[in-house]
Amino acid sequence: MAKQSCCHKKKLRRGLWSPEEDEKLMNHIAKYGHGCWSSVPKLAGLERCGKSCRLRWINYLRPDLKRGTFSQEEEDLIIHLHSLLGNKWSQIAAQLPGRTDNEVKNFWNSYIKKRLRERGIDPTTHQPLADPAATGAAAACRAVFGDVADLIPPAAPLADPPMPPPPLDGVKLPLDWPLVAGGAAPLPSLSRSSCYGFDMDALQQHCVPVPAAPVVASASSSSTLTSMAAEAEHHCNAAGAGGLPWLELGPNAVAEAAGHVDSYAGALDELRWSEYFDGAFQAAASQQGALQQQAGQCVYKDDVAVHFDVHGLSNWC
DNA sequence: AATCTATCCAACCGCTTTTAA
DNA sequence: GTTAAAAGCGGTTGGATAGAT
Numbered sequence: 001m002a003k004q005s006c007c008h009k010k011k012l013r014r015g016l017w018s019p020e021e022d023e024k025l026m027n028h029i030a031k032y033g034h035g036c037w038s039s040v041p042k043l044a045g046l047e048r049c050g051k052s053c054r055l056r057w058i059n060y061l062r063p064d065l066k067r068g069t070f071s072q073e074e075e076d077l078i079i080h081l082h083s084l085l086g087n088k089w090s091q092i093a094a095q096l097p098g099r100t101d102n103e104v105k106n107f108w109n110s111y112i113k114k115r116l117r118e119r120g121i122d123p124t125t126h127q128p129l130a131d132p133a134a135t136g137a138a139a140a141c142r143a144v145f146g147d148v149a150d151l152i153p154p155a156a157p158l159a160d161p162p163m164p165p166p167p168l169d170g171v172k173l174p175l176d177w178p179l180v181a182g183g184a185a186p187l188p189s190l191s192r193s194s195c196y197g198f199d200m201d202a203l204q205q206h207c208v209p210v211p212a213a214p215v216v217a218s219a220s221s222s223s224t225l226t227s228m229a230a231e232a233e234h235h236c237n238a239a240g241a242g243g244l245p246w247l248e249l250g251p252n253a254v255a256e257a258a259g260h261v262d263s264y265a266g267a268l269d270e271l272r273w274s275e276y277f278d279g280a281f282q283a284a285a286s287q288q289g290a291l292q293q294q295a296g297q298c299v300y301k302d303d304v305a306v307h308f309d310v311h312g313l314s315n316w317c
Numbered sequence: 318a319a320t321c322t323a324t325c326c327a328a329c330c331g332c333t334t335t336t337a338a
Numbered sequence: 339g340t341t342a343a344a345a346g347c348g349g350t351t352g353g354a355t356a357g358a359t
Binding site for chain 2: 342
């Protein structure tokens with residue numbers, strides 16, 4: 001006989017949350033924080049299990065959620081991180097400020113997977129599909145899409161030993177680290193709160209604000225390349241100063257600055273790699289010098305540092 | 318207008334890991 | 339060191355909705 005969930009055992013409410021329930025939960029957390037989730041439903045006057053409350057808060061009610069459609073750079077970063085981490089949705093979501101693992105997972109399953117298949121790329125392996133027809137499509141699209149899995153050469157030995165992981169596992173950098181001009185971004189708009197009338201000041205005391213993701217114009221013109229190069233340079237600088245503001249450092253942290261630089265590359269759906277790397281991006285990237293060795297070319301996968309050569313990318317064109 | 322189909326996404330389920338007693 | 343509870347995570351399901359027929 002199948003094991004019943006905690007909600008079944010206690011005959012608690014299940015299914016979609018009503019606005020009244022949301023309000024109760026929001027107001028409770030605004031006043032007291034969530035504390036122990038198992039006690040939240042009782043204290044908040046909800047007929048839900050603590051697990052359900054936690055999920056509702058994390059995936060929907062948290063005021064620092066970004067919501068809305070994923071940007072091109074977010075999409076590229078997800079693809080890149082998935083090629084490195086697989087279905088580690090929480091780790092992937094941790095690199096996307098304001099996004100939840102559930103949201104990233106849904107986006108992957110409903111959109112990215114399909115798109116990769118259309119391009120002849122196996123979404124699981126990030127390699128061209130076995131189907132000959134699809135393989136041709138993959139080859140055709142690679143020049144403009146850039147299969148992110150290929151950013152990592154297979155077991156390519158490095159001239160220099162990899163940098164050891166920083167001894168900072170679990171340590172978060174200040175959230176107001178200057179990622180973009182103007183410093184920490186404001187909290188996203190909170191339209192829901194106006195409907196429910198929460199005490200948002202109190203609520204935000206229990207929430208960690210996240211800076212906005214770097215804004216990149218769509219890469220459809222040469223002028224945007226210049227701004228992208230500037231952005232890439234800025235990110236390299238931020239990484240060189242100790243990391244990006246929303247990255248958690250340590251052996252399990254991934255994609256550091258390299259991921260961001262690559263995300264820009266991935267956004268260049270309709271551009272040639274040669275134009276990109278021989279142009280503005282390379283000019284900016286070349287200024288980083290040794291920095292790339294540390295941040296721009298190293299990500300961690302299964303606690304192992306993975307390095308790759310950014311300059312080698314231009315050879316794929 | 319009615320029905321069918323596909324898609325999206327919130328929520329659930331069950332397992333694993335972490336924490337506290 | 340052991341155990342139970344809590345928290346976290348990834349896979350899956352089911353309802354709502356949009357678009358097609």
